[in-house]
Amino acid sequence: MRLAGILLVVIMVMGGIGYWYYTDTQARMAILQDNNAKLNIAVETNEAALESLQADYATAQNEISSLNAAYTSIRRQNQVLADKLQEIDLTAAAIANAESIERAVNRGTLNAGRCFELLSGAELNEKERNAENDIAFNKECPWLYDDYRARGLLNETSTD
Amino acid sequence: MIIVLAACSTKPVPIEISSKPIEKPTLVLPPVDEINMRKLEWIVINEENVDAVIAQLAASGKPFAIYGLTGDGYAALGLNFSDIRALVQQQQAIIAAYEGYYQQAEQAMDNAVTQDKEE
Numbered sequence: 001m002r003l004a005g006i007l008l009v010v011i012m013v014m015g016g017i018g019y020w021y022y023t024d025t026q027a028r029m030a031i032l033q034d035n036n037a038k039l040n041i042a043v044e045t046n047e048a049a050l051e052s053l054q055a056d057y058a059t060a061q062n063e064i065s066s067l068n069a070a071y072t073s074i075r076r077q078n079q080v081l082a083d084k085l086q087e088i089d090l091t092a093a094a095i096a097n098a099e100s101i102e103r104a105v106n107r108g109t110l111n112a113g114r115c116f117e118l119l120s121g122a123e124l125n126e127k128e129r130n131a132e133n134d135i136a137f138n139k140e141c142p143w144l145y146d147d148y149r150a151r152g153l154l155n156e157t158s159t160d
Numbered sequence: 161m162i163i164v165l166a167a168c169s170t171k172p173v174p175i176e177i178s179s180k181p182i183e184k185p186t187l188v189l190p191p192v193d194e195i196n197m198r199k200l201e202w203i204v205i206n207e208e209n210v211d212a213v214i215a216q217l218a219a220s221g222k223p224f225a226i227y228g229l230t231g232d233g234y235a236a237l238g239l240n241f242s243d244i245r246a247l248v249q250q251q252q253a254i255i256a257a258y259e260g261y262y263q264q265a266e267q268a269m270d271n272a273v274t275q276d277k278e279e
Binding site: 024027032034035038039042048052055063066070071075077078082085089090091092093094101102105109113114115116117120121141 | 195197200230238
């Protein structure tokens, strides 16, 4: 009888331990599954961040390439006046025909000033809107013609 | 002993992940002031026309005082202006590059957030 009582107690204790072990294991498994899901999401987020960084890097490279191309173009444009002045002896021209060179430098100054106005965002005037080519647009900054044309700011009758 | 060996001595800690996109305020900058160049007039003087120019200035009632440049000086002035214009253009190109980069980065970020929400 005493032995049966002891066995009953042992069985109940074992049963209690078994129940505790079962519920505890289930809880652990649930947490681990949840953690696994969260880690999967974290990995996906990391991959997305990595892709975004790679895209940003590619964008930055494109912008640097475009900027280098723009610099080359600007330097070439800046060289135009230097090349022109190499071909002209301004002193000799002033001695030979002061009036003519005076008109030319005044026109050039006006055009060069207008280039700055346009670069600052000034609206095109009628002559510029109707210009048929880059030289008619402005002799000092003819390259702006293509830019305005691309933006559709010139009258459609304009041709190259 | 068995519980310790089975790594069941402690409960696993639930991982908490928090990711919240933050809206960056849009930077709206005013445009630069438009330039209105002042009118200026060059007077070209040589040995032949110097008297005529002086007489012309006297006739117009202006006192005779002229700031002069030689041909080389005028060329240098023109080249300096050309350099400044190139500098302005380069600065504009840099600003355009920044603008392009940040707009595309912003777009990529928006796409990533949208994709994340859809998933």
